[in-house]
Amino acid sequence: MSSPDNQKVPYQANDNPPAWWRDAIDAMEWVPTKSEDVVLWYQKEGPCPRCHDENGVRVSLEAEGWVGLGPQEDTDIFVSCECTGDHAPRPDGALEGCGWGGYVAGPVSKGSN
Ligand SMILES: [Zn+2]
Numbered sequence: 001m002s003s004p005d006n007q008k009v010p011y012q013a014n015d016n017p018p019a020w021w022r023d024a025i026d027a028m029e030w031v032p033t034k035s036e037d038v039v040l041w042y043q044k045e046g047p048c049p050r051c052h053d054e055n056g057v058r059v060s061l062e063a064e065g066w067v068g069l070g071p072q073e074d075t076d077i078f079v080s081c082e083c084t085g086d087h088a089p090r091p092d093g094a095l096e097g098c099g100w101g102g103y104v105a106g107p108v109s110k111g112s113n
């Protein structure tokens, strides 16, 4: 598998990408930001596994979760490519990304406990 990093892929709407896409994002570390040992939020950053654009994956997640929904960090998180690469033809209203997005493991479900 040797595809050049700058090979451009067309925009393709896909909210159920294959396992290799999710696995590559799961392999990126959730980085916690702490204040006095309390995790405030987690961030995950890296290249989109599909289009290889460096800024494709940019997720931040509040550690406390959303009110009424329980802690988010132990559930799957929807992540979509938010790159600024050139993926034609992008539909009206889609300003960024190559169109792929799917659920990846949250910070807790990924860890060992
Ligand atoms: Zn891209």
Ligand SMILES: [Zn+2]
Pocket: 048, 049, 050, 051, 052, 053, 056, 081, 082, 083, 097, 098, 099, 100
């Ligand atoms: Zn992408």
